[in-house]
Each structure stands twice: as structure tokens, then as C-alpha cells.
Amino acid sequence: MSRPASTGKLLAAQSAAEVRMTLRRGESVLLTLLIPVGLLVFFSLVDVLPEPPGTRRPADFLTPGVIALAVMSTAMVGLGIATGFERQYGVLKRLAATPLRRPVLLAAKTLAILAVEVVQVAVLVGVGLALGWSPGLCPAQALGAVVLATVGFAGLGLLMAGALRAEVTLAAANGLYLLLLLLGGMVFPLSKLPGGVRAVARALPSGALSDALHGALGTGLGVPGRAWVVLAAWAVAAPVAAAVTFRWE
């Protein structure tokens, strides 16, 4: 009788395939690595953007913010676009006829995102240090914030991928990326935004993650409580909304 591979082997096979596909797509390398590194290098060397008062070097503010941007790129934009096209091309439908069960597929996608994030963080930390970043030291808090934010962003990406046509997901994910970048406090501080917009921005996962990472890796003052609450709320709401609305075909 034909038998399925063990769950561990299923997970290893599929997550390796997901990572390979991410690294093979030129546009995803551009999105996940080249753009964040480019922004970090450019705005560190060309000091045209405002920084919060008391910042010693631009890299001190930019490095945590760009790490937040990189997390959003991978977990929301990259995942959303790839999954949208997999749905459109019938890949998800076909996989459903194999022993690769949906929870294992989702776990594989999660592992692949975390693996790509490890690469992103390693590169950005290296570039940031080279640009004179003196990191604040709350790595455990930073890790917790990144994991929470990853879950929330992935939920948003899958929400789009599971409900919209792939081309619409592509446009929507890129549009949302730009909006959340501008409202995210990632390359310039939220304090520069008008009051009403700032309140909205702080309630978004992008603003909360950059607040968290600025606290954990920039100023070293730690993650503000409000950021934890916002990140946790998105980490619950977005995946639930995606699970409820997701159409596999």
C-alpha cells in the first residue's frame, strides 16, 4: 500500500522547495534583500531624511527600521504574491491531492519565511554595523516582535492571496507595501507624521514593528507596551480573517 512520507520529511521537502523558489525569483530577491539594503545604505550615507532627536548616526535609526521593512517584505508581500499565483496556477489544488496536508504546507511556508528572514537580518545587521550602527541590546524582545509581526504580516498576505485574483494580489500587496513603508516609521520617524495619521500609523503592524525594533535594537529602551498589543492583535486577527476567507481554488 502506498504510504505518505513522515511529517518531518514532508516539512523538510516542502520548506526547502519554498526557500529555493524564493531565492530563485529575481523579483523576490529584489524585494527582500536589494531594496532594504539599498535604502539602508543610501539614506545612511546621504543624510536627507529626518531622524528622532538624539540619534547619533542615521544607521542607528535606519537599521532597525529597515529590518522591520525586510520582515514585512518577506512575510506579507513575498508570501502573498507567491501564494496568489500558486492558487491561480492550480498548484494549491494539485498539492491537496498529495500527502502534503494543508497544515504541513502552511508550516513549510512559515519555516521558509523564517529562513529568509534570518538571511535578511544577518545581511542588514552586517551592513548596519558597517555603517556605524551601535545597536541597542534587547535581542530577545526583537526576536519576539519579529515573530509576532511575521504572523500578522503573513495573515495579511494570505488574506489577499486567498480572496483576490493573483494579478490583483500583486498590485494590492505592492501598494500596501508602499503605504505601510511610508506610514511605518521605517525610514523616517512616525513623529514627523501629522497627529491623526500618526495615531493610525501606530495601530498598523508596520508602525508597531518599527516602534518595537527601534526600542529593542536602536535606543535600547525596550519594546513599548503599545507595540506588543498592536502586534499581538494583528497576529490573531489577520490569520483568522485569512483562514475564514481563503479559497483554495
Add this chain to the structure above:
Amino acid sequence: MPALGAAVEVDGLVVRYGDRVAVDGLSISAVAGEVLALLGPNGAGKTSTVEVLEGYRPRAGGQVRVLGLDPAADHARLAPRVGVMLQRGGVYPTMPAGEVLRLFARFYADPDDPAALLDRVGLAERAATPWRRLSGGEQQRLSLALALVGRPEVVFLDEPTAGVDPAGRIDIRGVVAGLRDAGACVLLTTHELDEAARLADRIAIVDHGRLVAEGTPASLVASGGQRVRFSAPPGIDVAALGATLGGAVRDAGSGDYVAEVAPTPAALAALTGWLAERDLPLADLRTTDRLEDVFLRLTGEAGP
């Protein structure tokens, strides 16, 4: 009635899309070591039937069993034992053919050898080519390989030869015959008569969601009753010829005629004599139905 020990059993299946009835009380079954073709025109309900058996689609009525299990409720238990070839798509566009086959192989505890399988479907040379750069026929062959890599006991192939060139069709026929010889049960759909006759041990002709005939290609052909088909110039006097032969003669169009008489030597002599008297040429005289004739008569696609 489903056969005892059938690998695939469908009994009174009903599938609806809103108000439209796609499958209307269909009953078929197939056993291990057998290739059954669901043959019917587009929209006959073939894919809907297969998608119920694959666990994709809910049924509005009837019973279905695959290897004795319910395809929807027991999906997780069935998935490792069933091979599926979708009508189109289903593969990562950027992934090379060899890589996707190796990935699918890793989903099973005891898979077929991906390299050997790729060779069997004639794609060994294309192992490094991404799915989206394969031709339509090559994509079909890779889909077939993906359906087989887990050594399934039951295989569902939805239009396996659609868009495949003649050489590819020969490869696919060889692979399907190999599956049958290895004891698998194969259920495939096609709207091509020749493919059904070449690939399948038994054919179930489906139209408007209903089974209209079932049997081996030979028995379907033999079921057609007795008549004589011939071609002659258009517009001959069918009434006069019918009187001579002692049975109705119908004009099937384009110079094709059907005489509802037993194909005895005497009837053929009378026919050829009648044409000879009028100096009319005779072409394509047949005393047996072809599968095409049976199909067209049963599905009402055209003609008699």
C-alpha cells in the same frame, strides 16, 4: 450496482452547480488492473465526476467509494494511495521538471524513481526545463509522471492526451498499459474516441451527466444493430433505393447514407446493383459500426 471489490465505485452520483445538474445519477465502477475511460462530449460531466472521486467536489446525491473509502471524509487516508492528473496547471511555473518530480516523490514513503519515471514519459531531456517553458504536451506528460510518482493504487487522469502530439500519445499509452499491468485501477476521461478505444479496457459513454452506454470497445461497436453504411454522390433517390433493399435508407449528409437492413450478401448485391444501373460510384461501404457511429448516435451530437 457497484461491482464487488471495485477500486472505484460510483452509484447514483449527482453533482449540481447552483440550478444546473452536471452529473445526473451516474453509476460506474472499475476494478484493480482495469482501465476505464469516461467518454463524452465537452460538458458531459466527466470532470465533475472525477473531481468528486478525487475529493475536490461535494456531491448532491449518490454514493462514491475509492478503495472502499469516502473521497471527501477519508481524504487524508486516500491521498497517498491515489494519483491525480488535473486537466491543466497544478505545477510551480518556475520549477524545473526534474525538480518538481523529485519534490513530489519526497511526499511518499516509497516513491517511484523520479529519473526513471521522467524517462518513461519521454521527458529525460527536459529535466532542467521550468514548467512554463515546456510545451503543452510536455506539461501533460509531466503531470502524468506527477500522478504516478507515489506508486498509486488508483489513478485519475483528466484528459491525459489533450494537446499531446502523436509520439507523446504513444508514450502515454505505454505508461497507462504499464499501470494496468502493475495492477492499478485507472479512470481517465477523454472526448476523443480513438484515445478511449486505444487506452481503455472498458468505455463508459456519458452524456448530460448520465451513463448512456458501457462496455468494451468491441461490444459497444457490436451493440449498434445491423445496418449498411456507404458513400455515394449526394442526392440519390433514397426512397427508390429503400424500396429495392426492403429497408429505410437515410441521407446522413455529405454523400453518406445509412441503410437499415441486415448486411447480407443479397442486400449488398442489391445495393451495388442499384447503383450500377444508375452508373453511380460507390465509396466507403461498411457493414459494421465504428465507435464514432455509436458515440454520435448515443450522444445525439449529429447524424444517426
